Amino acid sequence: MGIITIATDFGTADGYTxxxxxxxxxxxxxAELIDVTDDLSGVLKASIVLLRYYSHFPPGTxxxxxxxxxxxxxxxxxxxxxxxxxxxxxDNGLFSHIMEDxxxxxxxxxxxxxxxxxxxxxTFHGRDIFAPAAALLASGRSPEELGEPIDDPCRFEIPRPKxxxxxxxxxxxxxxxxxxxxxxxxxxxxxxxPSILLEEKEKIPLVDSFSNVPKDAPLAYxxxxxxxxxxxxxxxxxxxxxxxxxxxVIVKL
Amino acid sequence: MGIITIATDFGTADGYTxxxxxxxxxxxxxAELIDVTDDLSGVLKASIVLLRYYSHFPPGTxxxxxxxxxxxxxxxxxxxxxxxxxxxxxDNGLFSHIMEDxxxxxxxxxxxxxxxxxxxxxTFHGRDIFAPAAALLASGRSPEELGEPIDDPCRFEIPRPKxxxxxxxxxxxxxxxxxxxxxxxxxxxxxxxPSILLEEKEKIPLVDSFSNVPKDAPLAYxxxxxxxxxxxxxxxxxxxxxxxxxxxVIVKL
Amino acid sequence: MGIITIATDFGTADGYTxxxxxxxxxxxxxAELIDVTDDLSGVLKASIVLLRYYSHFPPGTxxxxxxxxxxxxxxxxxxxxxxxxxxxxxDNGLFSHIMEDxxxxxxxxxxxxxxxxxxxxxTFHGRDIFAPAAALLASGRSPEELGEPIDDPCRFEIPRPKxxxxxxxxxxxxxxxxxxxxxxxxxxxxxxxPSILLEEKEKIPLVDSFSNVPKDAPLAYxxxxxxxxxxxxxxxxxxxxxxxxxxxVIVKL
Numbered sequence: 001m002g003i004i005t006i007a008t009d010f011g012t013a014d015g016y017t018x019x020x021x022x023x024x025x026x027x028x029x030x031a032e033l034i035d036v037t038d039d040l041s042g043v044l045k046a047s048i049v050l051l052r053y054y055s056h057f058p059p060g061t062x063x064x065x066x067x068x069x070x071x072x073x074x075x076x077x078x079x080x081x082x083x084x085x086x087x088x089x090x091d092n093g094l095f096s097h098i099m100e101d102x103x104x105x106x107x108x109x110x111x112x113x114x115x116x117x118x119x120x121x122x123t124f125h126g127r128d129i130f131a132p133a134a135a136l137l138a139s140g141r142s143p144e145e146l147g148e149p150i151d152d153p154c155r156f157e158i159p160r161p162k163x164x165x166x167x168x169x170x171x172x173x174x175x176x177x178x179x180x181x182x183x184x185x186x187x188x189x190x191x192x193x194p195s196i197l198l199e200e201k202e203k204i205p206l207v208d209s210f211s212n213v214p215k216d217a218p219l220a221y222x223x224x225x226x227x228x229x230x231x232x233x234x235x236x237x238x239x240x241x242x243x244x245x246x247x248x249v250i251v252k253l
Numbered sequence: 254m255g256i257i258t259i260a261t262d263f264g265t266a267d268g269y270t271x272x273x274x275x276x277x278x279x280x281x282x283x284a285e286l287i288d289v290t291d292d293l294s295g296v297l298k299a300s301i302v303l304l305r306y307y308s309h310f311p312p313g314t315x316x317x318x319x320x321x322x323x324x325x326x327x328x329x330x331x332x333x334x335x336x337x338x339x340x341x342x343x344d345n346g347l348f349s350h351i352m353e354d355x356x357x358x359x360x361x362x363x364x365x366x367x368x369x370x371x372x373x374x375x376t377f378h379g380r381d382i383f384a385p386a387a388a389l390l391a392s393g394r395s396p397e398e399l400g401e402p403i404d405d406p407c408r409f410e411i412p413r414p415k416x417x418x419x420x421x422x423x424x425x426x427x428x429x430x431x432x433x434x435x436x437x438x439x440x441x442x443x444x445x446x447p448s449i450l451l452e453e454k455e456k457i458p459l460v461d462s463f464s465n466v467p468k469d470a471p472l473a474y475x476x477x478x479x480x481x482x483x484x485x486x487x488x489x490x491x492x493x494x495x496x497x498x499x500x501x502v503i504v505k506l
Numbered sequence: 507m508g509i510i511t512i513a514t515d516f517g518t519a520d521g522y523t524x525x526x527x528x529x530x531x532x533x534x535x536x537a538e539l540i541d542v543t544d545d546l547s548g549v550l551k552a553s554i555v556l557l558r559y560y561s562h563f564p565p566g567t568x569x570x571x572x573x574x575x576x577x578x579x580x581x582x583x584x585x586x587x588x589x590x591x592x593x594x595x596x597d598n599g600l601f602s603h604i605m606e607d608x609x610x611x612x613x614x615x616x617x618x619x620x621x622x623x624x625x626x627x628x629t630f631h632g633r634d635i636f637a638p639a640a641a642l643l644a645s646g647r648s649p650e651e652l653g654e655p656i657d658d659p660c661r662f663e664i665p666r667p668k669x670x671x672x673x674x675x676x677x678x679x680x681x682x683x684x685x686x687x688x689x690x691x692x693x694x695x696x697x698x699x700p701s702i703l704l705e706e707k708e709k710i711p712l713v714d715s716f717s718n719v720p721k722d723a724p725l726a727y728x729x730x731x732x733x734x735x736x737x738x739x740x741x742x743x744x745x746x747x748x749x750x751x752x753x754x755v756i757v758k759l
Contacts (some may be wrong), residue, residue, distance in 0.1 A: 003531060008296035012290035013432035015305035021287050022309025025256060034527050037289060037518035040563025052521035069487055072462020107574035122462035139564060177517035207629035209578020234575055264683035265543035268558035274540050275562025278509060288541060322740055325715020375715035377730035
C-alpha cells in the first residue's frame, strides 16, 4: 500500500485538506499520508516546489497536488505516471516541470464516472475528485482504470537559459523562504571558473557554500536542486539585491 | 487501531502539539495521527471548521480538538460519540456545530482518575487529559470507561436563517483563507431562481462555480459544505465587499 | 520500526522538508514520520522547543532537528543518545537543553561514508546527511555504526537563576505563541508564598491557572514544562509587559 504526498494552497486553518485526508482514508485505509504543504503560492511556484521533493520518494508514491484557481471550469483533472511515480491534480500547468524532468511521462484525463459514486461539488475537486483518484492509485488501481490517455496535458513554457558563445543568460525562477535566489542555470552548463553576474551589474563569487564568504556577503553556489543559486551568507539575497522572479542572471565562462 | 485527527490553536513553533503526539504514541503505539491544523482561531471558528472534515473520516476515527482559553477553570473535558465517530476536547462550545449536525450524539465528562496516572498541569490539558483520552479511545476503550454521561454539554446558539414568505435572511458564518464568504443558508432552502443580496445592496448572481462569471466579478454558489457561499472569481470577496462574519445575506425566492 | 519526529526552520512552502521525508521513506519504508514544525526560529529557540516534546515519545524515537545556518562550514553532524531516545542534527548548540536535561547522554559525529552512498550537496544536509542518518537509526542501526564518539558536542551556556538568600533572580528564556513568558525558574525552587516580580517593578500573583485572575490581569503559575511562567488571562503577557527574552524575573521567597 502506497504513500500519498499532499500539497495544496488551502492553508490549514479551514479544514479543507483535512477533508481530503478523510476521503482518502475512507477509500484507502492503509495509504500513508505525508504532508508536504498547504502554503503553495500559485501554480508556477507549485510546479517548481514539486521538483524539490517528488523524486526522493519510493516507487509507487502518489503525489497529490491541488492548486486549482479554475476549479469548476472546463479544465481537466489529470493523472500522470513517470518512472514509477504517480501524480494527481488539476490540468492547469501544475506539472510542467515534472513533464520537463520526466519527458517520457504519460498522462490521463480522470473520468469521474470511474471514481466511487459521490456528489461532486463545483468548487472543491480536491475532496471530490483528486483525493478519491489518489486513494485508488495508492490502492493499486492503474491510471488506465481511472481515466483516458491524453497527449496534450497543460504545460507552460519553462524558461531556459540562452547560451551564446561563452555567455549564459538565465533567470531567477524561484525565491525560497530564506531569500535564496534559484536560477534556471544547470550545474552541467558551468565549466572552468565562471563569472556570475546579476543583471550585468553585481559580480558574485562562485563558491561551495555559505560559509565560504563573510557574513552578509553574497555568494553563488550549486544549490540542492542542481541549479546555480545566489544567496547572502546569514542574510537574505532577495532583499540584498532587491531581486524578484524573472530577473536576469548572466554567467561568463 | 484507529485514526486520531488533531486540530489546535497552538501554532507549531512551540512544540505543544508535538508533546500531545508523543503522549498519544506512548499510550497507543498503533494509532495513526492525522494533522488537521494548529492554526484554529477561536472556539466558534473551530466549531465550523470541524464540519468541513469530520464526517469524511472512517468509522472509529477520534477527532481531537483543543482550543482551550479557559483551561484550568472549572470547565469540563468531554468525549462525544455520534454515529461511530468520536470527539475529544474541552467543554466550551467547540462541538456546537457537531451537536447540530449529529442531534443524537452522546456526551461524557472525562474523569481524570480513569486515565493513566499522570501529573496534570493546570495549563496544558491538551497534553495531560485530551491526548491520553483520545489515545485510549483509539485503542478501543469506550467513552463509558473514561467518563460519566452528561446531558448538558456546552453548546452555543447557532444562528439560523429566518424565512418570512419568500425571503430568507441569513448571515455570513465563516470567511475562509481565500476570502470566500460562507453563509448559514442551506442549499435545500433555495428553489427556483433566487436573488442573492448582501445587506439589501449588492445583487449577486447565483451560478455553478467561479468561472461562470468574469475575473474579479462576484458570484454566489452552493459551496462544498452545502451552504450558499459568496466569492469573487480569482479575487477575494471579503475585501471586495468589506465583509465580516455576521453580516446579513438575503435571498428572495 | 521507530518513530522519527521532524522539526526544522524550512517553512513548508518550498518543499525542503518533503524532500527529507522522501529520503527517509526510501531508506526506512516502515518508519513513522511525525511532524513537529517547520517554523523553528533560531537555534536557541529550537533547543528550548525540543524540551517541550522530546521526552513524551516512546523509547527508540529519533528526534530529527534541522536548524542549520552554518551548513557547509566545518560544523559537525551529530547523533545523540539519551535514555533510549535518539537525536540527529547539526552540531551547533541545538541540543544544549537536551544535554542539560539528559546529563548522561552520549554523542557521535556522523561519518558520511557510513551512510548510504549519495551525492552530498553543500547547502542541504537535512536531506543528504540528517535524513539518511535518522532513517538508519529508526531501522535499528546503532549510533556507533554511523559515527565516531565525541565528548565535546557544541553546547551553549544555559542561563541559570541566581539564588541569594531568599531571592531568586531568573530570566525569561522563551515567549510562546500566546505571549506567555517562560522563565528559567524551576518549580522546585519555589517554597512558601513567594512574591513574583518582573524587573523589581511589577508584582504578579502566583496562582494555579489563568482563570484564577480576572480577564486581562497578569498571573504567575507553574507552566507545563515545570518552570515558572507569567501570563495575562485571555490576553498577551509579552505585549502587556513589553517583555522580551532575557528580561529579569525576581522571586522573593
